[in-house]
Amino acid sequence: MKKTKALTLLAAAVLVAAWVTSPQTLSNDDLPDHAPDAVAGELVFWAGGCASCHATPVDGRRAKGDNKLLLGGGLELDTPFGLFRAPNISPSVTTGIGSWSMLEFVNAMQRGVAPDGRHYYPSFPYTSYARMSVADVMDLRAYLDTLPIVEQVVPDHSIAFPYSVRRGIGAWKRLNLDASAVIESSDELVERGRYLAEGAGHCGECHTPRGRFGGLLTDRWLSGAPNLDGDGYIPNITPAGKNTADWSQRNIARYLESGFTPDFDTVGGSMVAVQENLSKLPLSDLEAIAAYLKSVPAVARETDSNEET
């Protein structure tokens, strides 16, 4: 009798765990009636910074110029959670994503679920991309389809236990995958900036500190964080940031456009690639991002860069 009860409890626990960790996906009914537009999708591509991770490195260095359009993957991100390798997202049917349906692409981008049902690791910033409009994601797919095919097999990530258990990401997503706005605004320009910065631009993924299991601490939004893929610290870009507090909205927009700070220093580190991508957006969008950054709450950076909460 006792044994039966224990077994029933165990079975219930397994069912709950299965439910908690199961992939949550969109269906075809969730796709809007929208004709994918590759020209609009190119801007989404640059806003999203896809090339920064998925362009195949050249001679061990990040791709530049037209090589940014060769999305064969292979870039390595060496993080405390393990070694991630950016996959091939070129239109190759065999080694890229050429065989994916539009729905599969949208589910990958916005739900972090692969066509075979596995969860993606959040090193792929779908927690930000979830905030994009589905139409923008569809446009992006249309643009990616126009890029060159790259035949290249990228080895899988090398992740240590417990992070190696992909089902665990399902539970993580229940806590951390939230498509709602972080800092909402009723101002039209700021709201456009928010859409770009919190969504495709995924600024928070590097500039916001993470908790013990890698979830973004949204109450410390954009206040700076240890660099997960190397040394140093990713700057605080809230109005409390030590380097940028006195930058005007115009200064920020100009920096994103030209790569030069108001002091005529140049953009550095991993921001070089981000700035180069963003410079392809219309100036009005860069102004919007700048307006958003001026509007977010000023939060001081955590004093101990190793601090985890």
Place this chain on the structure above:
Amino acid sequence: MRKQSASIFTFVTLLLALVATASDDVAEMRHDLMENDVRGAAKPLGAMLNGDRDYDQAVVLESLETFAIAADTFGDMFPEGSEGGRAAAAIWEDRAGFEAAMQKWRDATAAAIAANPATLEDAKPVVGPVFGACKNCHDTYRIEED
């Protein structure tokens, strides 16, 4: 203009005198040259290009000449054993690439001086590549500070 060039000339002479002594000094000098002379010349030039300051041909030329002197010497300030600061290891690993980036700076600066732009509209197409050369080199050969 003459005064600034003279101070750089003194600086370079000092450098040559010291270059064989300690690599720390070279590292400090190249840092000073960038942070003070080059940045000092870039600020008024950039402000004019951005329309934040009235165009002044004499100031433009002064800045460009400061660049020209700096560009002639800066590449020699990275001898073996002087690694450190914000200098990327790539300078020593890929000396040819670094020299090419330096050459780009020299060429762009020389072309802008030769053009001697009289107006902001004339300046934009020739001074833009000079700033482009800054960025081009920093992207690969300078590392981020904390």
